[in-house]
Amino acid sequence: MFVALRDLRFAKGRFALMGAVVLLITLLVTMLSGLTAGLARENISAVSGLPSDHIVFSAAEGPDGAAAKPSFSDSRISERTWREWKEVKGISSVEPLGVTMGRITSGPDADDGTEGPETADAATTAGGPESAGAATSAGDTASTSEAESTSGSRSTSGSRSTAAALFGVEPGGDLARAAGGGSAGAVDTGRIVLSAALAEDSGLTTGAKVRIFGRDLTVAGVGPAASYSHTPVAWMSIGDWQWIARQGDADTVATVLALRGAGDAALAAADRRSGTVTVPLSDAPAAIGSFSSENGSLQLMRGFLFAISALVIGAFFTVWTIQRRGDVAVLKALGASTGYLLRDALAQAVVVLLLGAGVGGALGAGAGALAEDAVPFVLSFATTAVPVAVMILLGAAGAALAIRKITSVDPLTALGASR
Amino acid sequence: MTLRLDDVVLTYPDGDRTLTALDHVDLTVAPGEFTAVVGPSGSGKSSLLAVAATLITPASGQVSVAGHDVSGAGQAARTRVRRDHIGIVFQQSNLIASLTALEQLLVMAHISGRPVGEAAVRARELLVAVDLADKEHKRPHQLSGGERQRVNIARALMNEPEVLLVDEPTSALDHRRGEQVVSLLAKLTKDNSLATVMVTHDLATLGMVDTVLTMSDGRLTRDRP
Known part of the structure; x- marks a missing residue:
């Protein structure tokens, strides 16, 4: 993390921009997660709260x-x-x-x-x-x-x-x-x-x-x-x-x-x-017509937001890695192993993700707490910490794909006047 | 000998034919010896430096650095030898834009897995040795060309290498600053018992070196003992 942290400090503007994007996407995902859970609660809580194992429907x-x-x-x-x-x-x-x-x-x-x-x-x-x-x-x-x-x-x-x-x-x-x-x-x-x-x-x-x-x-x-x-x-x-x-x-x-x-x-x-059909209680909400369509649409939106965040972060670190190719070549020529450089770059991405997603998640939870009385919103571990964790994991995966380009940097390019 | 190349041949594919960059080159440099390699562009000087720096594996021949035969070594082993036994002074200073002068040296300790806090003592000593004690918190864009090149030299010495490889150190400097840099290299070579090889076009500085070798069409010849 030696170079990674100093790069973060040096290129504050670029990383702040990226962190803000992560923050906003996480805020959106957290709000959407809370709203999805809130709407689901209003749709199914009477069924999902039944003290039963299975529900029998007529076929x-x-x-x-x-x-x-x-x-x-x-x-x-x-x-x-x-x-x-x-x-x-x-x-x-x-x-x-x-x-x-x-x-x-x-x-x-x-x-x-x-x-x-x-x-x-x-x-x-x-x-x-x-x-x-x-x-x-x-x-x-x-x-x-x-x-x-x-x-x-x-x-x-x-x-x-x-x-x-x-x-x-x-x-x-x-x-x-x-x-x-x-x-x-x-x-x-x-x-x-x-x-x-x-x-x-x-x-x-x-x-x-x-x-x-x-x-x-x-x-x-x-x-x-x-x-x-x-x-x-x-x-x-x-x-x-x-x-x-x-x-x-x-x-x-x-x-x-x-x-x-x-x-x-x-x-x-x-x-x-x-002549009946029996389903576990956990599957019974799917038998409420409005729940399947509503929940499916909201979950699709959440999925797209996660995918977009991974792509945006991947794109940012692709450009960043290309910009750093010269520094990477020098560090390799000086004796840094590829593993050292990959760890350094990935740690940099994780720091940006932790800060962006952490603040975004906290803001989402705060906004949810304020909105809870006015709109159906569930504020829980599953609607705050889980989306933040998924954002960090998917973002890190996107960054990992981007920074793998470090492996192809030739330290020989550090010699001569080619830089 | 700290740096030894025996019968080294390096070839590159060049369209349908093969270009011989190093043609049965022999080179030995002892501790405390400052060797300059001169020659026209394309004669093979940079290839010689790259082979000595373990950045390229030759087609044939032996390369030994500080007692380590790296001729058949894998990439990880060559990286370790480069990290622990070789210092490289680049033509452009090649400093990392986000690091201060002190941090340019400390990163070498970090790469080697040494505690950065302990390494700071040696880093400051080296900055004093290259007359940059008051510039340790300056970033590259805040330093002059000569100062950047001196940070470049100090960084190369940070891990206490036995071999110092120097690539055109004066090409971006005016005559006076170029002489100062080569003079500093000569002093450091003696003070630290380094086996130093400097590739240069600057004939005016050759008076400060122990040995001058000429590279021509991939062959190395001795000009002056």
Whole structure:
């Protein structure tokens, strides 16, 4: 590092420029990482936070007749399927989980314009924001004086309607316990638990009366944060959920089943027997339509930024190495080994990367902390330290490719007047 | 002998034919001996220096530096011999732009794996020896041509070499400064018992050397004992 450090000191402007580029790219990558994780959290946290190992979907066929990918939008679990899965040996827990988008109406005139379970047919089981829209159109109160907040809460004269992902779980089960933040009795027939964001958006507190598609329910409590498809979750009993969401299909008891404690062989056999598709909980978010496309786009952007940074750093050190060829030839002629010169040059690149990426990452984390309340942003080791480390590693790889040209410098060129 | 070349032949491909740069050259230089090699451009002087500096491996013949036969040595071994036993004074000073005069010398210690802090004592002694004690914090662009060449010489001596190879040291200097530089080289050769070979066009400075050899068409002949 003897020459490397002194080069850094001597050519401050050039290295500051390069460091600034690294800093800005790292800042962008860190912000994007936090935002990606934040959006993912709002999309999948209700599913990824389930106390389960696997999720069972009903198998569906695609337009070409081939098996379609599991989807919360399309999955329907029948009574018979649930019964069959309860009999599978080795599974410690099988619980139905209903997923529907809808609106919660509250206030003295709470009335979503629908009466009775038959109107719940308009609600779409599971799905993305589009299905929430479908549910909304069915559940809106006709009013000329309504206003909708950015959080999805809509006020009409005398009542308030808030978009929610309606999750039906078995009262007393593990899912109900998790929904209530450890309280097993919170979710019960006629009683719902609001996730923290939903309680905040709707302004509802424990004991409040609400109506969902004509069903009157009481807020039993406020649980931990949980979102599905960018919509905060309301947990209710599977019986209430079936009343609300059953789509003219009396046989549908849930959207999916949540399992715990089963081997892969048992799952595969049960899938064949029941016509279902079982995926690990970690793969279940991919069955949320909006998550796959949104997350894929953001991850692609991150990947491109990493690739761009490696290329930019590689290009800079290629030019820098070409400019240094004379010095390298002299040092080789004086007895410096190629290994010594490569280590020196790589250390120089790593110093620039450490400073640029370190400051960029710190600024990104700081900006994320400030923005956390306003935008979905996750500030964690994975969204700050990991992008910084990847930037440094990829940048060093780009620099290593560039400085390998040192090996081809002929020390003989240091002799004579050729320099 | 500290530097010895026996029957060295060096050839280069030159289109369809082969050019002989060194034609059965013999050279021996003893410790404390200052040898000058003169000759027209293209006669093979720089090739002789490059072979002696272990930068080129000859087609045939023996090259021995401070007792190390480098004729068949690999690149790593030749680099080690160059680092530990040979000092090179370049035609242009070839100083590293980012280093001060003191650091130009310290980098030699760093290359050798010696502690830079301890080496600073010797580096300062050498800067005193070349009359640059007050310039140790100056970078190359802050030094005159003669001062740069003296830093170049001090750097060549930093690792206490037995052999000093000097390539046209006066070509970028005026007559007075050129004489001063060659005089300094002669003094350092004696003081440090160096086997010094200087390639030069500057005939005016030959009075300060012990031996003058003439290179012509790749052959080396002795002019004056």
